[in-house]
Amino acid sequence: MNTYNMVKQEFIKKWITTLHMLDSSVDHPTNVTERKNAIKLSSDLAIAAARSGATVWSRAIISRTGNKTTNKPVARRILKKARNRMKNRCTTVRRNGSLKAKIRMRKRTELLKSLVPGGESINNKDYLIRETLDYIVYLRAQVDVMRSVAAVDLVIGDLQNVPRNK
Amino acid sequence: MSSRRARASNLGEDEINELVSKLQALLPHSSSRCTRREQMPPWKILEETCGYIKRLHREVDNLSERISQLLASTDATGDVDVADFVRSLLRQ
Numbered sequence: 001m002n003t004y005n006m007v008k009q010e011f012i013k014k015w016i017t018t019l020h021m022l023d024s025s026v027d028h029p030t031n032v033t034e035r036k037n038a039i040k041l042s043s044d045l046a047i048a049a050a051r052s053g054a055t056v057w058s059r060a061i062i063s064r065t066g067n068k069t070t071n072k073p074v075a076r077r078i079l080k081k082a083r084n085r086m087k088n089r090c091t092t093v094r095r096n097g098s099l100k101a102k103i104r105m106r107k108r109t110e111l112l113k114s115l116v117p118g119g120e121s122i123n124n125k126d127y128l129i130r131e132t133l134d135y136i137v138y139l140r141a142q143v144d145v146m147r148s149v150a151a152v153d154l155v156i157g158d159l160q161n162v163p164r165n166k
Numbered sequence: 167m168s169s170r171r172a173r174a175s176n177l178g179e180d181e182i183n184e185l186v187s188k189l190q191a192l193l194p195h196s197s198s199r200c201t202r203r204e205q206m207p208p209w210k211i212l213e214e215t216c217g218y219i220k221r222l223h224r225e226v227d228n229l230s231e232r233i234s235q236l237l238a239s240t241d242a243t244g245d246v247d248v249a250d251f252v253r254s255l256l257r258q
Contacts, residue, residue, distance in 0.1 A: 108212035
């Protein structure tokens with residue numbers, strides 16, 4: 001899928017940027033756990049930045065990250081861009097069907113809202129699903145790229161150890 | 167795909183079902199469940215979607231851990247530029 005490759009490329013670009021943020025930050029992570037958290041944070045911020053804060057989920061990630069990151073100027077720049085695109089799109093909910101089905105749907109919908117960043121602020125179901133569709137594409141790109149990076153582990157591991165017969 | 171933004175007020179069941187089936191298209195095929203691509207009920211699709219998102223979140227978490235460990239194993243001096251490291255790996 002061509003669009004998907006574009007998404008991945010955009011994510012990679014942004015991730016390098018956010019990782020630079022990490023490298024130049026005052027609180028340099030030292031242990032494995034701190035580094036892990038920093039890598040995850042930069043990665044999440046990167047998919048949001050790749051989306052340019054044009055969706056509710058990406059703006060939600062950016063604003064929640066803004067509180068955590070130590071490199072304020074860069075975060076502020078990304079946040080500013082996101083705020084310029086902020087639009088209020090909340091409309092009323094439409095409901096159809098039996099009560100039981102409604103309740104079942106509502107529970108699933110509430111769960112979904114808790115999983116998609118910024119989902120709680122979305123009242124329109126149609127909008128929530130569109131955000132979800134969008135978010136999943138970027139989540140997958142994030143996972144695919146990070147997998148590629150982590151996969152090198154196997155190669156390096158082999159080089160460091162005694163070569164085994166394949 | 168019909169116009170998204172124009173029709174704000176009259177979103178029927180059909181439109182929502184169309185969106186929900188798009189969600190189904192994004193979900194990974196699980197061989198244990200539907201062997202043929204039958205239409206799942208909307209609530210089921212939402213449920214699967216939630217499960218999928220949770221799995222993806224966990225993956226990001228695990229992969230962050232692995233990359234961090236990878237860094238630790240190659241970074242003796244504690245001076246590695248993470249960005250350059252990742253960039254070089256992706257250029258392979």
